[in-house]
Amino acid sequence: MPVRPSGNNKVKGAETMREKWITKEEIEHIAQLAHIELTDEEKEVFTEQFNRILDFFRKIDEVDTRSIPPMYHVLDIVNVYREDEVGGTLPKESVLENAPKKEEQFFKSPRIV
Amino acid sequence: MSTPRLHEMRAVKVADKIRRGEITAEDYIWSIINRAKSVDGKINAFITMASEEALEKARDIDRKIARGEKIGRLAGVAVAVKDNICTFGIRTTCASRMLEDFIPPYDATVISRLKKEDAIIIGKTNMDEFAMGTTTETSYFGPTRNPWNLSKVPGGSSGGSAAALAADEATLALGSDTGGSVRCPASYCSVIGFKPTYGSVSRYGLIAYANSLEQIGPLAKSTVDCALLLSVIGGYDPYDSTSVKMPIEDYFGSFTSDLKGLKIGLPKEFFDEGVEEPVKKHVWSAIHKLEDLGALYEETSLPSLEFALAAYYIIAMSEASSNLARYDGLRYGYRIEHDDADYSRVYAKNRRIGFGAEVRRRIILGTYALSAGYYEQYYLKALKIRMLIRREFESALKKFDVLAGPTMPLPPFDIGEKINDPLTLYMCDILTVPANLTGYPAISIPCGFEGDLPVGMQIIGKPFDEKNLLKISFAFENNTDFAKRKPGLQ
Numbered sequence: 001m002p003v004r005p006s007g008n009n010k011v012k013g014a015e016t017m018r019e020k021w022i023t024k025e026e027i028e029h030i031a032q033l034a035h036i037e038l039t040d041e042e043k044e045v046f047t048e049q050f051n052r053i054l055d056f057f058r059k060i061d062e063v064d065t066r067s068i069p070p071m072y073h074v075l076d077i078v079n080v081y082r083e084d085e086v087g088g089t090l091p092k093e094s095v096l097e098n099a100p101k102k103e104e105q106f107f108k109s110p111r112i113v
Numbered sequence: 114m115s116t117p118r119l120h121e122m123r124a125v126k127v128a129d130k131i132r133r134g135e136i137t138a139e140d141y142i143w144s145i146i147n148r149a150k151s152v153d154g155k156i157n158a159f160i161t162m163a164s165e166e167a168l169e170k171a172r173d174i175d176r177k178i179a180r181g182e183k184i185g186r187l188a189g190v191a192v193a194v195k196d197n198i199c200t201f202g203i204r205t206t207c208a209s210r211m212l213e214d215f216i217p218p219y220d221a222t223v224i225s226r227l228k229k230e231d232a233i234i235i236g237k238t239n240m241d242e243f244a245m246g247t248t249t250e251t252s253y254f255g256p257t258r259n260p261w262n263l264s265k266v267p268g269g270s271s272g273g274s275a276a277a278l279a280a281d282e283a284t285l286a287l288g289s290d291t292g293g294s295v296r297c298p299a300s301y302c303s304v305i306g307f308k309p310t311y312g313s314v315s316r317y318g319l320i321a322y323a324n325s326l327e328q329i330g331p332l333a334k335s336t337v338d339c340a341l342l343l344s345v346i347g348g349y350d351p352y353d354s355t356s357v358k359m360p361i362e363d364y365f366g367s368f369t370s371d372l373k374g375l376k377i378g379l380p381k382e383f384f385d386e387g388v389e390e391p392v393k394k395h396v397w398s399a400i401h402k403l404e405d406l407g408a409l410y411e412e413t414s415l416p417s418l419e420f421a422l423a424a425y426y427i428i429a430m431s432e433a434s435s436n437l438a439r440y441d442g443l444r445y446g447y448r449i450e451h452d453d454a455d456y457s458r459v460y461a462k463n464r465r466i467g468f469g470a471e472v473r474r475r476i477i478l479g480t481y482a483l484s485a486g487y488y489e490q491y492y493l494k495a496l497k498i499r500m501l502i503r504r505e506f507e508s509a510l511k512k513f514d515v516l517a518g519p520t521m522p523l524p525p526f527d528i529g530e531k532i533n534d535p536l537t538l539y540m541c542d543i544l545t546v547p548a549n550l551t552g553y554p555a556i557s558i559p560c561g562f563e564g565d566l567p568v569g570m571q572i573i574g575k576p577f578d579e580k581n582l583l584k585i586s587f588a589f590e591n592n593t594d595f596a597k598r599k600p601g602l603q
Binding site (some may be wrong): 022027028030031032033034035036037038039042046047049050052053054056057058059060061062063065068069071072073074075077078081090094095097098099100101107109110111112 | 161209214215216218220272306311312325351355357367417419420423424426427434438442443444445446447448453454455456457458459460461462464465466470473474476477478480481482484490491493494495496499500501503535539545551552
């Protein structure tokens, strides 16, 4: 049985069926942060799937990593600098070519304000 | 034995014959195009064929040869390119509705390098959407079928590239490997697939899924072809800040059939109960073949491998959620027609319609794993596991020259069999993800057949020791006939 860690008790309501890592409401919220609309049916399916996937992910809780540093990257590269020289750029028309909507030499965005 | 038809020939031979004027590049390209026309209806390896451009380029090469001009190492050779690698002027979709009409305004570095050696881009291959998958079933353009058995998956995510080779619709192919996406389809289609050491092949122009894990890699019908392609695409590129300045090695000089003294470690976790018996049987007989050729093997253990898959998926999804934030439908990509609503709702709609279910699943889970309150539990913890695994590999590879085992835990399975169960599908990557977490090079070599279904052996090497992996592959290939077999496609 997965053990719910403290500080992760955002789940509302009683968990009678089984332990839950994530609720439908949380998924709605996260999807909104990620700018992805979900259908009602998808929310149901994702909730079930995500709980199974997160249950699997929590396997890593078994490992004591207190003394292990995180490995962000496989190479020891910290930063790469180059000379500040002007290089070639793409012509405006070719950059705009793939834009679904444009006006003159601009990308046209939906309403922001 | 009958002489191979043009589309069946290996790259080294094609380039040689074209260079000598024994065949024309145009005849050869026609042979490839006709082959694709006759079989791709069944296979669906290609999203886009670039036949016109390819023929034009072929005639160009023939003219150059007629004039006695110097010609590149891949003279006229048809290369199938995974559709997440940008090709100037040729649609590059990532097998997604999001990029259905995207035509890159530039070439990826690997593509410029192919062109410099006079290779010909024959088409763009099918894949799992945004390279997120193990079966090539999540493509917006429909699944690719395994040429060895049309009811089976070809593996993924570079399934189109591997299938195109197995079906002789191309002579060489490029894929990308984030968690096994070159090696898995290579194994399932019985071709050679190579994931190079992280940093050895430029990612410039590869549409990003999980940057810290992925590399572009070659797929080929022979080790020599694989080495040739790798030597063309590899090497430092100032356009990729994670590209490493290393001299390109001469892979060919070390090719012999003698593996005397080679020390192979067999991690017992690669042979545990999760791996199906027929797979173990074929891989074991391959290991005994390597032993016959002079190699020594010994069992070893990498205990943290148990956690590799979870750590891999957390990291990959986290990186994906960040990388795929760029698809808002403004500069490129799918955009809904009526977009006078609030911008955030427009974005959310573009991304719902533009992305398939698996892509949305990974973006949302990745966003979750990176979000406040969960970051330490998932992402940071996964990075620490990654360090543990890297340390275990490092110490194992002090004792052994390479590590070996199966590429996939099970033979190719039915199309549709696992697609509705994401977690079961993720489990298929259990043996391939460690090489991505560590950045180490790994190759999948055809090593047997269970009935009509291919089995692949995976060999993982020390960083930047691609040469050793190719040497082993060469020796194995030349003492077995798995790589020579052809599927019964007509």
